Amino acid sequence: MTLGAEQPTDEDLVAAVLGGDRDRFGELVDRYQGRLVNYLFRLLRNVDDAHDLAQEVLVKVYQVLDRYDPQYKFSTWLFRVAQNAAIDQIRRRRLKLVSLRQDDDEGEGRDWDLPSLERGPYGEMRNQERADAIQEAIDSLPWEYRELILLRHQGELPYEEIAQLKQMPLGTVKNKLFRGRQMLKEKLQDFLTD
Amino acid sequence: MKRPDHNTYREWLNLEVDGQLPPLQRTELEQHLAGCAECRAEREDLLALEALLQKNRVSVRASFKDDVLAALPTTGWENRHPKTWAFPAAVFVLLAGIAAALFGSAELSAAGPGASALLAMADMLGSTVQAGAGLLAATWKGLGMAVGEVIASPMSLGVLGVLVISLNLLLFTLLRRRRAAEVERRR
Numbered sequence: 001m002t003l004g005a006e007q008p009t010d011e012d013l014v015a016a017v018l019g020g021d022r023d024r025f026g027e028l029v030d031r032y033q034g035r036l037v038n039y040l041f042r043l044l045r046n047v048d049d050a051h052d053l054a055q056e057v058l059v060k061v062y063q064v065l066d067r068y069d070p071q072y073k074f075s076t077w078l079f080r081v082a083q084n085a086a087i088d089q090i091r092r093r094r095l096k097l098v099s100l101r102q103d104d105d106e107g108e109g110r111d112w113d114l115p116s117l118e119r120g121p122y123g124e125m126r127n128q129e130r131a132d133a134i135q136e137a138i139d140s141l142p143w144e145y146r147e148l149i150l151l152r153h154q155g156e157l158p159y160e161e162i163a164q165l166k167q168m169p170l171g172t173v174k175n176k177l178f179r180g181r182q183m184l185k186e187k188l189q190d191f192l193t194d
Numbered sequence: 195m196k197r198p199d200h201n202t203y204r205e206w207l208n209l210e211v212d213g214q215l216p217p218l219q220r221t222e223l224e225q226h227l228a229g230c231a232e233c234r235a236e237r238e239d240l241l242a243l244e245a246l247l248q249k250n251r252v253s254v255r256a257s258f259k260d261d262v263l264a265a266l267p268t269t270g271w272e273n274r275h276p277k278t279w280a281f282p283a284a285v286f287v288l289l290a291g292i293a294a295a296l297f298g299s300a301e302l303s304a305a306g307p308g309a310s311a312l313l314a315m316a317d318m319l320g321s322t323v324q325a326g327a328g329l330l331a332a333t334w335k336g337l338g339m340a341v342g343e344v345i346a347s348p349m350s351l352g353v354l355g356v357l358v359i360s361l362n363l364l365l366f367t368l369l370r371r372r373r374a375a376e377v378e379r380r381r
Binding site: 018020022023025026029030033034037038041047050051054055058059062063064065066130131134152153154158159174177178181184185188189191192193 | 204205208209212214239240242243244246247248250251252254255258259261262263265266267269271272
């Protein structure tokens with residue numbers, strides 16, 4: 001093997017899996033698990049649900065992998081499936097939009113693991129405050145902006161893929177992301193200078 | 195040339211943060227930033243927002259990948275991929291080789307094992323097609339005769355009707371039970 005050999009593309013990995021090398025699907029899981037779980041977490045507001053649904057989405061994608069059309073990016077397809085699954089789940093379960101803070105007040109321990117940015121009692125409190133503020137700011141965005149912001153920031157999809165996924169003109173995607181970010185920036189102003 | 199207005203620069207800043215600003219516009223933006231404190235502050239805010247969102251990501255469970263791989267079912271397409279066909283294909287080639295050795299003509303054997311194997315396989319295929327066609331014709335003929343007998347007698351026709359309806363009812367009941375069990379299991 002040569003040094004600096006290029007990584008296989010997602011499409012190469014899909015082709016390998018379809019060719020019978022089932023283990024290569026693990027590489028796709030490696031590539032997308034972080035983005036997928038965080039994207040779903042921001043939509044579902046529960047880390048266990050996000051993990052469960054991310055697993056369901058990946059299994060579902062595997063089951064119909066032979067229907068994947070390589071003219072589209074694998075990530076576009078994956079996040080389209082994830083978004084539809086999340087919307088279904090939100091509708092089905094009628095998620096109660098209680099704040100993360102309220103969960104704590106009710107005595108339910110937080111089972112999700114946010115990176116510890118600041119240490120000590122004050123730091124922990126500040127981390128929590130920040131995490132709550134981010135979630136509330138995202139939740140307060142109108143859906144049409146929220147979905148694009150999450151696809152961009154959590155899914156890390158490029159503009160072109162978002163446009164393809166949402167079947168929107170590229171200019172509309174840019175415009176909505178711009179406006180969505182402005183709204184987020186205003187709501188999170190206090191935390192931007194930390 | 196007309197210079198972009200302030201809002202355009204702000205849009206460009208967003209594109210820049212996402213790495214989507216073309217090089218020409220980036221140069222122009224840098225020139226603007228050098229003399230505009232407001233836009234510099236805007237860029238700082240955008241970068242801080244990006245960092246804030248990146249820092250507050252949840253960790254993925256250590257067992258997540260293994261859980262996903264363990265949950266992968268055997269799918270329909272897996273049964274069609276080449277690896278699955280490799281074994282049956284090897285068996286077929288082996289049988290064809292044995293057939294060639296046993297039944298290949300002496301002349302073709304002299305011409306080489308490849309030609310001999312091809313002839314034997316063609317023979318086998320021809321015989322299979324002939325046998326299949328004969329069986330099909332015989333089946334249709336027999337079925338035609340049986341239907342003729344049934345139609346000729348009203349009694350037989352009635353019995354056949356009752357039999358068909360009973361079988362349909364039985365099938366319907368079994369399917370309904372299975373569906374009820376599935377619904378129960380999902381709950």
